Amino acid sequence: MPTLSEVFSGTGLLAESIRGFKPRQAQTDMAEAVERAIKQSHSVIIEAGTGTGKTFAYLAPVLLAKGKAIISTGTKNLQEQLYHRDLPVIKKALASNRKTALLKGRANYLCTHRLGQHGGNSTLVESDVLNELSIVRAWANTTKTGDVGEIKTLPEDARVLPLVTSTVDNCLGRDCPDYEDCYLVKARKKAMDADIVVVNHHLFFADMALKDTGFGELIPDAECIVFDEAHQIPDIASEYFGEAVSTRQIQDISKEITLLYRTVLKDAEQLEKAGEKMRMQAADLRLLFADKAAKGNWVEHLEREEVRTQMSRLEDAVGVVYDVCKLHIGRDKDLDNLFDRIVQVRDKLALFTTDQHDGMSLWYETTPRHIVLHMTPLSIAAKFRRFVESDERGWVFTSATLVVNNDFTHFQR
Structure with a gap:
């Protein structure tokens, strides 16, 4: 097994296999810091500016280590670039036979x-x-x-x-007739069998949130987790540690009710009509906000009488769909799944009309057609710390922009 100095030196493995490679002290220092974090199962935060070569600096020690590793990037494009371009280059240079896998969110399959x-x-x-x-x-x-x-x-x-x-909401899981041939299931299995799994932050925190509620585990446990573009973590994590409900979700439920009515539940006309009424009430809520996409304080807008009235109408419409759908439970697996989603929407809508929101920020964002209501924690620090400390593993947080006034304290907090 080569040492990091043998990998990054002017006559090392990278210099031999990559044309024009020149050793950089900052890159070697970073690689050694990552190696220590993995071996000692501790956390390291590294700001690596442009020209450091941070991708190779964490890939090399990850490939040379023995345990399973998860590498999480900021976006899907970066994820593809890392997996299809950078990882094969350094894997070849190190003559590594470790198994790798690319795992995306379910909406990609x-x-x-x-x-x-x-x-x-x-x-x-x-x-x-x-x-x-x-x-x-x-x-x-x-x-x-x-x-x-x-x-x-x-x-x-x-x-x-x-x-x-599929989405988390409409996936039938093991009840699905196509479960054995499911592409998402196959991708997850490949990830479970791999030594190094490349994901993105949205997928990582979606899985972390699911595990937290006991519904399942998407990303396999690992001895090392690397966050590239780590400056994005606070915003993305907050999104998954909070609650959200959108008129798009309601529209999708309505559409799927119509699909079921026209295919397998042709006697459920009342349900179809209730679903359409619910969709219209959701659309009417969106009309109470400016045409242009915007974000704002939900509590302030809830003080508007027309918004309160429309929220009440929407909740009533969802309640009618709930009551009618309940009459048909057990007739069809997709309908049973829809009922569970209606319950979730009903419960989430109630969160945005009550006054008890300690430690949470309530806000909305609009798209040209829809409105999303968000409830996000004011701080994710305690929850994330518990997650980091729950298992013995190495954690690497790296980005080109992590310090404030030459200090990591803000990010650490």
Whole structure:
């Protein structure tokens, strides 16, 4: 096993395999700090400015260590770059045979069950979405991974994608008839078997939040966790440690009720009508805010009489859907899942109309069509510290921008 000096020196393994490689003391120092954190199972915070070569500085000690490692990046694009470009280069230079895996969020994988639901229901989607659906179907016959990013002819925000991928809310889990062939399940299994798993912060904290509520574990346990672009952690973590409810969620539930009504529950007309009424009340709430996308203080807006009245109407409409849906429980797995989501929406809406919000910040954000209500903790420090201290492992936090006034104290807190 080579030492880090043998890897990063002017005549070392990287110099031999990478054209134009020049040793940088800052890069070697960082690699040694990461190695110590892994071996001693402690945390290290490293600000590595442009030109340091921080990616190789943490990849080398991670590849040379024995335990499993998770590397989390700031965005999906950085995740792809790290996995497909940087990791293969340094892996080859070190002649490492450690198994690696790229794991994305569930919205990146085809859900064959949901694709099947839209098999012959062209009346439920617009013509442009129907065209996208035919592209997805053709690709679905050839894909090995189910990663929708492979479909280069579709834009990242293609309207068909929410129809053919799953969310935590609408996934049937082990009750799904397609569970054994699920691309997300296969990707998770590959990650469980790998030595090094590359994820992004959103996926990491979504999993951390799920584990915290006891629903499951997406990211396997590891002896080392590296956060690249670590300056993004406070904002992203706060999002997952809080609560949120959106009119888009309500619209999606309404659409799925309509789909079930037209396919397997043709006698549930009352449920379909209740779902449509709920969708309209959600849309009316959005109309009470400015057309342009914005963010603001929810508590202040709740003092507006028309907002309070509309929230009451929306809660009533969700309550009617809850009552009608309850009559059909047990008839269909997808409907049972919908009922659970309706319960969640009902409970979350109630959070935004009460006065008890100690330690939480209530705010909203609007898109051109929807409004999202957020409740985020004023501080995630205690919760995150408990998570970091819960197991013996090395933690590496690195970014080009972590210090304030030449001091790490703000980030540490």
